[in-house]
Amino acid sequence: MFRVCQAHFVKDGLAAMLCSKWTASKHDLLSQVREGKVSKLYCSPKFDGIRCVATLKGLYSRNRLKFDSCTHVHDDVCKLLKTPYLGFDPAKIMLDGELFFMGKDLPFEKIVSAVKKTSKHITPQDVKLQNKIKYHIFDMNLTADHFRKMPYIERMYHIQQMLKNAEKKGSLKNHCLLSVPIRSFRTQDELDNQLEGYLDRGMEGIVVRTPGGLYEPGKRSKGLMKYVPMMEEEFDIYDVKPGAGKFKGSLGSLCCVTSTGKKFFANPAVDEDMRKEWWKKRKNLIGKKATVKFTRYTVHGVPRFPSAKSIRNAGNKRV
Structure with missing residues (x-):
C-alpha cells in the first residue's frame, strides 16, 4: 500500500467536479443536438493517470489530499497562474487535470507509486519517474463571483490562451503543462470513432462535455461525463469474504483467480437481496464461475476495478 500525506483541505469551492456516466445522459443530450437545442457536444481523451487539482498552494487529489511530489509540475503551475492574463486573480483559479505520462514504460501503477509518496519516502528513482509526468489540464474553476457562470467552452479557450501567453513569455521552464485536446x-457513431482512436493510443476511455456546462465543485455533474468500455470475463471463485457495515450478514466480495493463477477480489454488482442470497449459499459458490466486469488488466495481470455481475448456476439477478 502506498503512503500518502495527511489531508490539507482546500478552501470551500475548490473541490473537484465529479464525473457522471455518459450512458445515463446520452439519449437526452443527443436528442438535444438533433433538435437543434445544442449545436454540438465535445469529447476529450480520458487519461489513465491520477486526477489532480492545482492551485498556488499545491497539487491535490480529487479527495483533496495534498501531494508532496511532482514539484516540477507545481512550479510551472505557479508560474502559469502568476503570468498576467486578462486581469484573472491567480489566487482564485483552480486548474483541474490529470497527472499522466504518455508511454508504455510508465503505466498507471508506476504513476501512482511515484506520485503518492510523501517527501520522507521519495527516492531518487521516484523523482526520476515523477519528472517524466506531465499535467494535462482539462478544466478550471474560477472562484471569483463574476466568473462562476463561465461555460465550459469558454473555460477551455482561456486555458489554451493562458498556456500560450505563459509560453510566449518564457515563464514555463519545465514544459510539463498541456491543454487536453x-x-x-454530433452522433454516437462519431463519438465511438473518437473513442476507438483514443483506445488505440492507450487511453482509458473518453470524456464528454456540454458546451455550456458550468464547473460544479464537489458535484457529480452532467457537464462532465465519462465513457469507458468494460471488459467481461468469467473467473473461478476460490473463496468468499463477508460484508461489513451496511453489508453485514451478506456477501462482501468474491475471491477470484485468473487463468494464470493471479488472485483478486471482486465486489458484487447486485442488489442487497442477492448479496444475502449468495452469502447463504456461500459454501456452494466455491469452484463456480463468476462473470466479472472490469476496465482492463493491470501490469500485474489482474482485472482493474472488478465487479461480479453474476455467478453461473447460482440463481442470479443480472445488473
Whole structure:
C-alpha cells in the first residue's frame, strides 16, 4: 500500500467536479443536438493517470489530499497562474487535470507509486519517474463571483490562451503543462470513432462535455461525463469474504483467480437481496464461475476495478 500525506483541505469551492456516466445522459443530450437545442457536444481523451487539482498552494487529489511530489509540475503551475492574463486573480483559479505520462514504460501503477509518496519516502528513482509526468489540464474553476457562470467552452479557450501567453513569455521552464485536446461530435457513431482512436493510443476511455456546462465543485455533474468500455470475463471463485457495515450478514466480495493463477477480489454488482442470497449459499459458490466486469488488466495481470455481475448456476439477478 502506498503512503500518502495527511489531508490539507482546500478552501470551500475548490473541490473537484465529479464525473457522471455518459450512458445515463446520452439519449437526452443527443436528442438535444438533433433538435437543434445544442449545436454540438465535445469529447476529450480520458487519461489513465491520477486526477489532480492545482492551485498556488499545491497539487491535490480529487479527495483533496495534498501531494508532496511532482514539484516540477507545481512550479510551472505557479508560474502559469502568476503570468498576467486578462486581469484573472491567480489566487482564485483552480486548474483541474490529470497527472499522466504518455508511454508504455510508465503505466498507471508506476504513476501512482511515484506520485503518492510523501517527501520522507521519495527516492531518487521516484523523482526520476515523477519528472517524466506531465499535467494535462482539462478544466478550471474560477472562484471569483463574476466568473462562476463561465461555460465550459469558454473555460477551455482561456486555458489554451493562458498556456500560450505563459509560453510566449518564457515563464514555463519545465514544459510539463498541456491543454487536453477537445473534439466536437454530433452522433454516437462519431463519438465511438473518437473513442476507438483514443483506445488505440492507450487511453482509458473518453470524456464528454456540454458546451455550456458550468464547473460544479464537489458535484457529480452532467457537464462532465465519462465513457469507458468494460471488459467481461468469467473467473473461478476460490473463496468468499463477508460484508461489513451496511453489508453485514451478506456477501462482501468474491475471491477470484485468473487463468494464470493471479488472485483478486471482486465486489458484487447486485442488489442487497442477492448479496444475502449468495452469502447463504456461500459454501456452494466455491469452484463456480463468476462473470466479472472490469476496465482492463493491470501490469500485474489482474482485472482493474472488478465487479461480479453474476455467478453461473447460482440463481442470479443480472445488473
